[in-house]
Amino acid sequence: MNRREFLKILALSAGASTAMPAAAILNTVGVGQWPLIARDSPANFTDMGDASDTDFPKIGIVAAGSGACGMLRNSQGNLPYLERSVAIDTSPFVLHRTKADRSVRVGQSADKITDSKLLRVQAKAAQSEIRDALDGLDLIWLLSSLGGNAGTGIAPIVADAVKDLGIPVIAASVTPFEFEGERRNQIARAGLNSITRRVAVSIELPNEAYVTDDDDETLDTVLGRVSSDFERLYSASSSILSQQGLIGVDFEDFHAALAQGQGVVGFGNGEGNGEAGLRTALSAATAHNSLGAERLWQAKGVFVAIQLKSSNEPIRRINEVMQDMNALVSDSEALVIYGAVVDPNLSSDAHISIMAAL
Numbered sequence: 001m002n003r004r005e006f007l008k009i010l011a012l013s014a015g016a017s018t019a020m021p022a023a024a025i026l027n028t029v030g031v032g033q034w035p036l037i038a039r040d041s042p043a044n045f046t047d048m049g050d051a052s053d054t055d056f057p058k059i060g061i062v063a064a065g066s067g068a069c070g071m072l073r074n075s076q077g078n079l080p081y082l083e084r085s086v087a088i089d090t091s092p093f094v095l096h097r098t099k100a101d102r103s104v105r106v107g108q109s110a111d112k113i114t115d116s117k118l119l120r121v122q123a124k125a126a127q128s129e130i131r132d133a134l135d136g137l138d139l140i141w142l143l144s145s146l147g148g149n150a151g152t153g154i155a156p157i158v159a160d161a162v163k164d165l166g167i168p169v170i171a172a173s174v175t176p177f178e179f180e181g182e183r184r185n186q187i188a189r190a191g192l193n194s195i196t197r198r199v200a201v202s203i204e205l206p207n208e209a210y211v212t213d214d215d216d217e218t219l220d221t222v223l224g225r226v227s228s229d230f231e232r233l234y235s236a237s238s239s240i241l242s243q244q245g246l247i248g249v250d251f252e253d254f255h256a257a258l259a260q261g262q263g264v265v266g267f268g269n270g271e272g273n274g275e276a277g278l279r280t281a282l283s284a285a286t287a288h289n290s291l292g293a294e295r296l297w298q299a300k301g302v303f304v305a306i307q308l309k310s311s312n313e314p315i316r317r318i319n320e321v322m323q324d325m326n327a328l329v330s331d332s333e334a335l336v337i338y339g340a341v342v343d344p345n346l347s348s349d350a351h352i353s354i355m356a357a358l
């Protein structure tokens with residue numbers, strides 16, 4: 001699919017698109033106080049993987065809007081430890097294609113709902129059905145695609161339903177490209193604010209930030225990067241919460257670290273190979289478009305997920321990278337939580353994902 005086809009699907013007029021500059025890494029000297037909460041570091045690696053399943057949180061993903069449903073459908077093979085997928089949209093065709101564990105259709109009219117007020121009324125009418133679909137989960141990722149009608153209208157109603165159920169939620173909201181136009185971006189921005197007001201943890205996945213200055217880049221490549229970032233964040237946190245890892249993390253600590261700020265969470269993913277793999281991964285995660293050293297410096301709470309391909313990584317290097325990380329956060333009171341797991345299926349020797357509450 002190219003941009004033209006994409007615009008056709010969205011029935012929009014084209015405009016300019018610009019690449020977002022990569023954020024520079026700030027080199028901070030010296031290791032400050034160590035606000036480290038890294039309990040349960042096992043004495044050896046053989047302790048892994050023997051905890052009972054019942055200890056682990058039941059994680060669900062709710063996709064709101066057609067774009068989010070499409071992302072869920074395409075990501076399904078890359079979402080470990082997923083207890084339940086839920087798709088919510090106005091289009092029965094989209095819901096059918098998504099093949100989620102549960103589907104909720106908002107509105108029953110054969111015609112597409114184009115009025116945002118009517119959409120909200122109909123989403124509210126579906127609230128008990130939405131609650132039923134989510135009941136019993138311990139953690140929900142609310143993935144929404146904003147800027148159109150369905151996702152923008154439905155996601156805040158889902159956030160309210162999740163609140164009623166008392167389930168912690170991480171909202172991950174995709175926002176439009178610049179070339180999709182001003183109006184669509186304004187709608188998305190209002191939608192993102194409305195979601196962020198309702199949840200303790202809100203992540204933006206701005207499509208535009210994934211465009212590079214490579215003229216030959218296809219739209220599929222860009223959209224693939226957005227999905228891959230979402231999958232990485234989801235997988236890193238889910239494996240750490242669901243495995244008896246090198247450094248275990250309580251679900252409550254994970255959530256507490258991310259709930260320290262105003263709801264807005266910056267994030268970065270990075271990977272590396274060889275002896276310097278962990279440090280390379282940390283630099284890349286810090287320099288990510290959706291984080292950057294300046295935002296990380298001001299973070300109130302941070303969750304750092306370290307994934308290693310091999311259990312032979314010396315614990316010394318893990319400690320070093322944690323010290324490097326601590327030096328990147330200015331507030332010694334910041335709640336910095338680390339988790340580390342071994343995953344032999346990793347594409348590189350070391351992956352680091354950072355989520356920073358701002």
Ligand SMILES: Nc1nc2c(ncn2[C@@H]2O[C@H](COP(=O)(O)OP(=O)(O)OP(=O)(O)O)[C@@H](O)[C@H]2O)c(=O)[nH]1
Binds near residue numbers: 090146147180
């Ligand atoms: N990354 C990514 N973004 C997408 C994808 N599909 C749509 N989007 C983005 O999501 C925004 C919202 O689009 P949709 O999800 O199609 O809109 P909707 O919520 O279904 O709204 P209506 O169909 O108008 O009721 C778009 O403006 C795109 O920027 C996708 O597959 N990947």
Ligand SMILES: [Mg+2]
Binds near residue numbers: 066091
């Ligand atoms: Mg749609």
